[in-house]
Amino acid sequence: MxxxxxxxxxxxxxxxxxxxxxxxxxxxxxxxxxxxxxxxxxxxxxxxxxxxxxxxxxxxxxxxxxxxxxxxxxxxxxLPNSRYSFGVCITKDKVRIILTNLNFNIIEERAFDMPEEVQDFRSLILKIKDEIEDILSVYKIPFDKILGIGFSLPGTIDEEKLFLKNMTNFKVKNIYFKEFEKNFKMPIFIENEANASAYAESFINFKGYKNNLVFISITEGIGAGIIINNNVYKGINKRAGEIGHMTVVKNGRRCNCGKKGCWEVYASKKALLNEYKKEFGVKNKSLNDFLDMTKDNLKAKEILDNYVGFLAEGIKNIILIFDPQNIIIGGEVFSYKDLIEEDLINKVFEDNSLYDKNECNVMFSSLGGNAAIFGAALLPMESVFFLTGNVI
Ligand SMILES: [Zn+2]
CATH class of the missing domain: 1.10.10.10 (Winged helix-like DNA-binding domain superfamily/Winged helix DNA-binding domain)
Structure with missing residues (x-):
């Protein structure tokens, strides 16, 4: 007793x-x-x-x-400089590492291109470790002031077991981050990219309110982080929010997950690039090449218009399921945000008899491309300092 x-x-x-x-x-x-x-x-x-x-x-x-x-x-x-945290964001093309204080001021940032052989995940972790050790030696921050490292990963994860089940777009699976703790000599935390972004939005931008938001991360694929009354909703198998794989076209295009017609095959950043390459018969072109063309090429404009239509349909579905206060869009979609923002929001609400613009705020993340990496850095802080709700 x-x-x-x-x-x-x-x-x-x-x-x-x-x-x-x-x-x-x-x-x-x-x-x-x-x-x-x-x-x-x-x-x-x-x-x-x-x-x-x-x-x-x-x-x-x-x-x-x-x-x-x-x-x-x-x-x-x-005292925001009383402790520090590392955030690591792993995406298909790039690894970003930041050191931040408790106010999310970035003290140092490093980035490198993803090596060709991502399958060798351990060597990638060692490369990250070298960067972190270098940052620590440059800034001479005492070890006990570092709360830990948070990883944002584009895949299905179990944050309690520090287990990465798979990253569909990488062909990487079954990685236990627990074993990397001996490399870093500090606590490690992991989170799915969309959930990490949702945490960051909820904590940094909507602090103090009862949050109901869905963060839609549009990168190589599409995922959602769901915040219900300040708690992150993950579901019984920790797979809630895998909305990129909801079917939007029956018997449609083939997806990496093995199914056909998934939303992300039509509405992810990769989908837009693929559509451009296919329609114009080009191979080694970048998304920027395409975005330049949309200014005066009718066919390019049509591709973009069609893409925004698919994006809007998926967002409409999400609003119907969750009835959230805010839908926040982020991820690598930021590279073409200015080209689609107005049109996208209009398309979500046009011919929509169930919702109008005042009933659900659809917006792009004010954290820009930093939502996921701030969310990653927030994970070690959360365990010691902050209240970000529970996982439900
Ligand atoms: Zn799929």
């Missing part, structure tokens, strides 16, 4: 400290009285917790505020 009681008290303390850090993160600085009022925690409890947080170096005492009668209140300030 006593043991149970002490565990509960420890849990309450951790939760209270996370609440205080979250509040200070948002407000930068507050008095102890304001913290107490805002969180409905007694002044002595606030003081105890603040003292511990000062000892851990996460907040500091920043002097006194003007008195409104009686003693002058002490200001407590959040």
């Amino acid at each position: 006593n043991k149970l009681k002490s565990v509960d008290q420890e849990t309450i303390k951790i939760l209270n400290q996370k609440k205080i850090i979250n509040l200070l993160y948002r407000n930068k600085q507050l008095t102890k009285q304001e913290i107490s009022q805002e969180l409905n925690i007694s002044i002595p409890t606030v003081i105890n917790n603040i003292n511990e947080l000062i000892e851990r170096g996460i907040v500091d005492d920043a002097g006194v505020a003007e008195s409104t009668g009686g003693r002058k209140p002490t200001i407590i300030r959040f």
Whole structure:
């Protein structure tokens, strides 16, 4: 009984400290009285917790505020450079690594092209390890100030077992990240790219609200991260949000998953590039070549128009399933966002008798191409500092 009681008290303390850090993160600085009022925690409890947080170096005492009668209140300030986190984003073409502070200010960024032989995943991890060691030696950040490394991966993952089940577009499967912890000598966290993006959006841009959002990540494939009342919804097999593989054309084009007619074969970045190559009979051209053509080539415009139509149909379906407050679009689609944004949002709501624009905000991520990598960096912070809801 006593043991149970002490565990509960420890849990309450951790939760209270996370609440205080979250509040200070948002407000930068507050008095102890304001913290107490805002969180409905007694002044002595606030003081105890603040003292511990000062000892851990996460907040500091920043002097006194003007008195409104009686003693002058002490200001407590959040220290964003008290800890750091690494975010790693692995995509088909590229690996990006960032070191960020607790305010998501990027201290350092590295990137390299994906090696040809991605199948050799271990050598890729060692390359990432070398970059991280180099960053640590350049910035001379003490090891105990680094919370860990978060990986954003374009595949099906089990975050509890640190298990990457597969990445369909890479032909990589069954990787246990646990075994890499000895290489990095710090905690490792993994998350699916769309879920990581949804975490970042929910925490950085919608903090403090009851979030209901679906983040649609459009890259080589398409995936969704689903936030319901601040919790990320993953489903019983942790596969919720694999919306790129919902069928939009019966007996349609063949997908990497083995099925036919999947949404991502029509609406991913790769789908757009493939359509261009097929229609124009070109092989070694890039998406940028195509995007240039859409300015004055009618056929190119038609391809883009058709593509946006497919994208809009899938988004309509997602709105019907989740009735979310926000649909946020991100990922590598950002390279042609300006060309499609207005048209896409119009197409989602035109001839739509069930929803109009005021009932669901469809928008592109304000984090630009950084949603997934910020989400990755958020994972180690979340375990220690922040409240991002539960996995349901
Ligand atoms: Zn598929």
